[in-house]
Amino acid sequence: MTLLGLLEREPSHGYDLKRDYDTFFSRGKPLPFGQVYATLGRLARDGKIVIGEVEPGVGPERKRYVITERGATEVESWLTDPVEAEPSLQTVLFTKVVLALMLDRPAEEYLDRQRAAHLRRMKELTEIRRGGDLVDTMLADHGLFHLEADLHWIDTTVARLDALRKVVRR
């Protein structure tokens, strides 16, 4: 969907799409060229893009991709629909806590370890934030707010472990 969205700005070459994707969306995980062209092939097959003019010249053939009406409609609908807010209430962390209590293991110690791991990651993201541009900052912020929410949950859960132990060990 991201590549399709980038194509709505203007017809582009695969190389340009990869460059823009890597600049704004990949953050340390560059998109392989193979994946770019596989995605473009799929989008063309589904009628969401077409191949425009082919520029001859030195080097590999350079195709320019153009978004179709159908593709633009899909981008519009994707942008408009809200992302589903946390559809699943089940989390690995919750499962670990409940199992630890059922098995009479030190759940609080596990949560402490998790807190330490979260804080380490928050420190890394804070460093990225401090040294980075606005795009880095926004991405790091997203991670930081989610980790912070987890930490609130961890703190609340630690305070409720005794009560939860009684519930799960009936």
Added chain:
Amino acid sequence: MKAIEARDVHLSFGETPALRGASVAVAPGEIVAIMGPSGSGKTTLLHCLAGILVPDAGEIHFDGRRIDTLNEHQRSVLRRDQFGFVFQFGQLVPELTAEENVALPLLLSGVKRAPALEQARPWFERLGLAGLQRRRSGELSGGQAQRVALARGLVARPGALFADEPTGALDSLTGEQVMDLLVASAREQGTTVVLVTHEARVAAYADRQVIVRDGKVNALVAA
């Protein structure tokens, strides 16, 4: 070498124990965040480390010197000459201008007014407060007042800066600006920082975080 250390510190308020064997060591130039739930003893620990409170038992060391055995006057001199403080609400003196507030620790240490103000002025540029030198605290926003408080905490180049919820009264963006400046300024001067916060995002600016729970420092995270 440890800049600041608490060894097995106990302190009760009446019948209520606040610290029950808290130990923590902070290296020179290190920035450590003390976290923990409300009532866990984190601010009490900060006050002990800063020589504001004297523990019932245990030891506090600063720069290789035991400070919990000093008398009230000696601790007061130590705080004035060696420590800087930043609190949740800037606690600027409302009758003084911003630059007089920044210069206050120097004035209290006996520096003459003109050189003290001279030393205070560069902080306004450094902390993005240029042009606000003559304002009084009532004429500053929360973020500006807290930056003035930060400058006041660091102007005398203290050996240690103690900050208690320094962003607690600020919105998250302003709080982050203050933390950016606090960390950058402390690093520039090599100042050791002990920071109390309940916000993980603020604690993430520190080199290391420790958790205080039930009056003790959590060893798992402290490691």
